[in-house]
Amino acid sequence: MSALIETHDLTLRFGDRTVLRDVDFAIRPGEIVTVVGPNGSGKSSLMRALIGGLKPAAGRVTRARGLRVGYVPQKLVLDRTLPMTVRRFLSLPRRVTDEAAREALARAGAAGTGQQQLATLSGGQFQRVLLARALLDRPQLLILDEATAGLDQPGAAAFYRLIEDVRHDTGCAVLMVSHDLHVVMSASDRVICLNGHVCCEGTPQVVSEAPVYRALFGEGTRGALALYRHHHDHHHHGDAQSHDHPQAERHAEQAEA
Amino acid sequence: MLDDFMVRAALAGMGAALAAAPLGCFVVWRRMAYFGDATAHAAILGVALALAFSISVFTGALAVALLMGLAVTMLSARDHAADTLLGVMAHSALAVGLVAASFLTNVRIDLMAYLFGDILAVSRADLAVIWGGAALVLCLVGWRWQAMLTATLNPELARAAGIDPRREQLILTLALAVVVAVAIKVVGALLITALLIIPAASARPFARTPETMALLAAGIGIAAALAGLGASVSFDTPAGPSIVAAAAAGFTLSTALGALRRG
Incomplete structure (x- = not known):
């Protein structure tokens, strides 16, 4: 399947400062991709470049023809x-x-x-x-830029469940930027860790075990990621489409966290 | 009917108030009051230049107001200390305009008329310019209304919908320059910002949508223009300031009513 949006060697600058360099990025129909990274890592700039609000200093952004983007701003x-x-x-x-x-x-x-x-x-x-x-x-791609920044944890978790439901029902791809690492990563097909460039990329499990990711976010997220593995272990055996968990099970998982 | 100077004055006031209303809403929503001042004050320089080079005062005021608007837009996009910058530009433009006017020794210039308006001396030609300008502004704002509102709410939201916020800002600047050139005869360069923001601010407590706010502002602006003119004739007060004073009374009343309704 061809990508909805693709970047090739994308470099973004504000004045003399390079905020992002050599980013190759692509999102395909129906995917949930999360971009994580510390403050100032260029996450929001990448989003802005993807929606056309920031001109590349080098490289290019290619969108599928007639692409419908739904954008949920940070605030x-x-x-x-x-x-x-x-x-x-x-x-x-x-x-x-x-x-x-x-x-x-x-x-x-x-x-x-x-x-x-x-x-x-x-x-x-x-x-x-x-x-x-x-x-x-009826977007083919939903972009959420720190969409849960103002919400408490249960609120954020509920919001991400809603996003998963929307993806399930409409089949749209979802691209999110977030700080809520453990909540957001559990719902993602692919995670991109950003810090001025792409540090590492892959399934949430691969990224969470990557040394660069550990270096950026510390060991503090281990418990939550253990929860994440548990979370995914059981439904990857069955219907990969379904992210629906029985309500009780969800509560149990949160209690563990 | 147009032979009566009071009828012409009333029509001029209504035209200016009508053009100022929707634009005044954007000035309030986008916190551009100083921007309005800078543009309006620059018009004095435009008037002085127009008289020096014997071109129409409307054209001179429009051109310089537009240049000032563009300059301020560009500078404030680059520098975030926009408040200070706008203050400097607004007052410097006025000072330079007044100095330039003083050099006009061979032309008699009634500065008070341009600073505070001269609505009772509006001619048929002035009326044509005022209503023509008002129609142009209403068409521009009506045409870009949805896009400008989206860009005002959030620039990124506009971008994602294929709207260029900078383009909308430029159209707003252009419309503002036209309103300044149109209203200088009515309330004068010093009080144009008042004609923009006071009716809009008075409408706010009673509006649930942007559209009702703009319509209410137009009604309040027209009422203020007529009331101010009436007061000016009855009490022999200057017409431009009387119109703004009437609008200010309306603002006080609406703020009090708004507070009562909430409380």
Whole structure:
């Protein structure tokens, strides 16, 4: 299968400072890819280059023709002077029907919020509304830039389960940048560890055992990664498509963590 | 009907208020009040240059306001200390404009008319310029409304949807320069920013969507223009400042009502 977005020898600079060099990256239909890396490692810059907001200093970014991207920004600072209902927000920049808006909100777990002001939503609701907006165009690729930065751990975990459900139902590829290593990695097909360049790349298990990854993130994540292995061991034997775990089992796993 | 100077003044005030309303909303949402000041103050320099070279005052004010808008846009994109920079540009533009005007020894220039407006002396030709400019601004803003709103909310969100935020910023700058050139006759260069932001800010407590805010701002702006003109005739006060004072009274009232509704 050909890639939705590909970069070839991508180098990004801000002024004299090189934030990212020689990145070869590709994401294929239906994949969940996570980019991890310390602050200032160029994660967000990579996202910006992929959506066309940052011009490569060298190398190139190639998108599949007519690619539909749904983008969930890191955070959306809403100026208090700007009145905006959830329903109105969903119609930006393309106006959508009430039915499409209702469906997207329901899909993202934010049903019934249409008439609320964006500014009055809780952090978790806000992220779900951003996700609903991103889903409206039936994206082939969903890009989430630190989408759970403002959420607590259970909130973040719930949000990632939602993302997995969306992928399962729509078949869209998902590209995420995250700090929530253990939560986010368990849901990924592939992890890319970034620190100015691609340090290592592979299945979550391969990356978590790579010495460069350990050097960047320390040994502190071991427990969570043990949990991760346990998590994946049992459903990789069966239906690889299914990421659905019985609710009770999920709780047990969290308790272990 | 247009023979009556009060009718012409009322039409001029309504045209300027109408053009200023949607743009004023963007000025408020994007926190561009200083940007509006810099653009408006630069227009004084444009007026002085226009008189020196015997071209139309509207053209001179529009050209210099546009240049200032572009300069400020470029500089503030590069430097994040935009607040100080804008303050420097806004007040320097005014000072340089006033100095330039003082060199015009062979042209009689009524500076007060350009600083505070001269709406009671609006001619039929001025009216045509004001309403033509207002129509242009409304078309521009209407055409780019969805894209500009998206870019205002979040530049990356706009990028991902194929909108170039810099392009929207440029269109906004252009529209702002037109409003400045149109409104200089109505409220004067010093009070144009007031005509932009006060009606928009007054509309905020009662608006649930960006569109209702812009419509309410237009209504409030037009009411302020008419009330200010009326007061100016009744009490023999200067017309431009009276219009802004009426808008300020509206703002006070709306803020109080908004607080009551919430409380």
